[in-house]
Amino acid sequence: MTSVVFGVRGLLPVSVAQSVTNLATQKSQAGEGELNADFLEDERRSVTASHKWRMVIAYEGTRYSGWQYQSSPPTVQCIVEKALTKVMKLDRKELGLVGASRTDKGVHAWGQVAHFLTPFNYTALDDVHAAVNGVLPDDIRVRELSPAVPEFHARFSVESKVYHYKIYNDAVMDPLQRNYAFHCTYRLNPAAMKEAARHFVGQHDFSAFANVSRNDRVTNPVKSIYRCEVVELVSI
Numbered sequence: 023m024t025s026v027v028f029g030v031r032g033l034l035p036v037s038v039a040q041s042v043t044n045l046a047t048q049k050s051q052a053g054e055g056e057l058n059a060d061f062l063e064d065e066r067r068s069v070t071a072s073h074k075w076r077m078v079i080a081y082e083g084t085r086y087s088g089w090q091y092q093s094s095p096p097t098v099q100c101i102v103e104k105a106l107t108k109v110m111k112l113d114r115k116e117l118g119l120v121g122a123s124r125t126d127k128g129v130h131a132w133g134q135v136a137h138f139l140t141p142f143n144y145t146a147l148d149d150v151h152a153a154v155n156g157v158l159p160d161d162i163r164v165r166e167l168s169p170a171v172p173e174f175h176a177r178f179s180v181e182s183k184v185y186h187y188k189i190y191n192d193a194v195m196d197p198l199q200r201n202y203a204f205h206c207t208y209r210l211n212p213a214a215m216k217e218a219a220r221h222f223v224g225q226h227d228f229s230a231f232a233n234v235s236r237n238d239r240v241t242n243p244v245k246s247i248y249r250c251e252v253v254e255l256v257s258i
Contacts, residue, residue: 077164119136122136
């Protein structure tokens, strides 16, 4: 099996990051980022909700239609919001749950960062953390729950993201890998792929991949890819 690893600094346009993604990990820390309608809406909520909380979420995304909220078919954000609503006794508009980025149907994550708001404080988070995981389904877990500074934003404070694209290269697909890898039947050339991967590293203009239909598109389409590796994995 071949694994392609991208390390991206900056906000990579969604259409690039999710073409065949089967595993995504994201790192998000407080910092500066571009302002848009989502950020301003979050700031308006912060006026009435004085406490912000940061979560790191892992999920097996096979049965979900990505992260972004929609009630049917279910998405990860929808399920997490329902759990938070039940534990916090707040509605989804009050919580204002925001994820670091959207994902496509079937995408998995080990470190999807998100934040939400509450009008009250928690001095001990262990019980809250356990309660949220207690009402989530087995394929979604909040790995970390911590207080965040008011300036933190799960999307606009992102410093970097890491994406894994797994390719199962064989005539017959391993049924145990079907939800975690893209099946490619013709023989790939790992040496050529490794050579080509070097050309992804560096700064590139992703304007062609931006969603021009949205008014809040990222103002700077130039992003840095600081790592792109092709790794051959031994099948068990």
